[in-house]
Amino acid sequence: MYRSIFYGEINGQLIHMQSNGCRWIRGSGSRHKPSNVDEKQWILNRKTEYRESTMWDARYYVGLRISISNHALVCCGISQFFVLRKNVKRGKRMPKIQVRQLSKVFGRQPQLALKLLAEGWTKEQIFRQTGLSVGVNQVSFDVEEGEIFVIMGLSGSGKSTLVRLCNRLIEPTSGTIFIDGEEIIGMNATQLREVRRKKLGMVFQNFALFPQRTVRENVEFGLEIQHVPVDARQEKAREAIALVGLEEWENAYPVQLSGGMRQRVGLARALANNPDVLLMDEAFSALDPLIRKDMQDELLELQMTMKKTILFITHDLHEALRLGDRIALMRDGQLIQVGRPEEIMTDPADEFVKKFVEDADLSRVLVAKNVMKRAEAITPDKGARVALQLMMDNGVSSLYIVDKKRSLLGLVSAYDVSLAISTGETLSTIMKTDIPTVSPDTLLHDLIPMMADVHVPIAVVGEQQRLLGVLVKGAVLGGLVGKVNISDERIERLRVEVKSDGLRA
């Protein structure tokens, strides 16, 4: 069996590197070489691209009727080869789920709709003219291991179709999906069943609990169909039930439970098999707002320890923002934008996304590190005069005192420092130590009341009290009206600044 270890992306196409083999992926479909055919001949006949790689030696071929020698690299492959090797060397992890050019058309002549789509017809036009309904249209994305990937969109945008394609409850019209580098599309029934049993758990919008089974029997279901012995599966079912806090209800029937409890059972049922990937189709949409929030918290809490890869579908922006490590926005079967929550909020790709996120509450998306400013700091062995000079240079009225590792010790105000100059006291004797601090991941929503209460700046500190930045009112308010431009580079820059700052101090 092929086992991908690393991957690289070349011209938008995927290349897998395996420890013991190779695989071909081309455009939307992928084909395995029939075992009885000579490899080179096969490549030449297909006029296709061929890439082969092993863990430490990535080779890249393009087989456009160009002769291939065993270790040669073909002209246009060279630059990509280096990209590839870089990724190999860095040990870049392969995404858990890779979706490539995936399309689904419902109806009798799906290929026709694909053709029309390629000609630029819209989903609606196609439906009106041909009666074919486009569920998912040319969707590609990766989901990293341990990530909560939220797919959001209006009703009918194809979210359910997309998630059902991932475990092939719906067969795609074109395109392909890899889970752990194994191609799901094209597996035979037995292989597919094995993947569903071992790797994929699913939670449904309307719970889909089996009404004739008790809570425990429901949770056992996935193990039961794998013929796990009764004792072992009851044990595992109990563990899963305990995870969602329903120990008392083990022998109740679904009708006896409230909505929130039912969905906990749904979650436990999906967890009992211990799958790597959870597919959750509007799992919390049928719950009322308070319970829904509980469930979201619970999911996040479970996720802290479990580190599953979760594909979460919702049409609720707030839910997406709360849960998502990354969010994908869908419209008419297409992905419009994929990004981290704050990217989606502050940098919408188009009008549609903008409208979608318009009424979202930024204070529940942005966190302290998004709006913090550089903190001026000094080590306590410096004299009061140096401190005062630094304050004047930077135009600030207070200064943080940090140790050599930039761990926060205290805060001195300009007034105290000027007093100290006359009395000759050291910075460590005059500094205040009970100063407000927050972690960099505190939501603005929780910061605002704090800011109202205190009259000194709030320090943002990381692990071991390391000073990362400072929160000033102006910047926080600016954040609330969307005046932040967060990108990876910026955050990276902030970190670098903080670091070099530390050295300077």
Added chain:
Amino acid sequence: MDSVPKVPIDKWVEGFVAFLGEYRGELFDPIDSVISGMLTFFSTVLTGVPFFIIILLFGALTWVFGKRNTMITTVIGLSLIYNLGYWENTMETLGLVIVSALVSIVVGIPAGILCARHDAFRNLMTPVLDLMQTMPAFVYLIPAIFFFGLGEVPGVIASVIFAMPPIVRLTNLGIRQVPQELAEAADAFGSTGWQKLWKVQLPLAKTTILAGINQCIMLALSMVVIAAMIGAKGLGADVYRAISQVDIGRGFEAGLSIVIIAIVLDRITQHAGQKERETI
């Protein structure tokens, strides 16, 4: 009009029956022996066991499956039948009904499952089922006698043809009514087709299938008089004799016995389904 020839359906059917007739031995003898074997078994058991044991047994069945108070009705009704002197014939009829119902279930449930899984098969079956239910029984009794001779077996065949459609229909319906999400859940966890059927679809379709069985039994019971006309024993024969002798009193008594049996069987099978629903 003369220029348009008549569609020779009669010839076709006759040809078909004649064709079947040639293979009568191979085709129908096994069916014949299985059904008559079952009939002999049930009538021996039912007439062999003392009447009070049977009455108690039915009382217990209604107690378990039906509503508690119908148990009294059952015991009184069956005792009345004994008192009227129709016990033996009632047991013959019961045997006939049980065999017809068993054959219908054994054939009908798999057929219903196939209908639910394959639209094409359902489309094929629907007109066949319509035909089975509406074609007058005498029409297919003629070939049935031709193949099986007079007696109980063609009676069972006729009952099966008439009584099986509701089982097929309701099994199909019951499975199709299982919410899409539940079937998806079974698939999503990696069930095989059989596992999905056994663990999810059939348990959820159970109530509907039981309703089909209930209807099947009632319809089989309604065929006993017709079956009697071609030589089946039992209450039907009593009714048939009363009709030909214009014996109003005995006719009524035999009819009443059929009604009692019908009520008893109905209560047992009907509530079996309902009880199930309460625990869900």
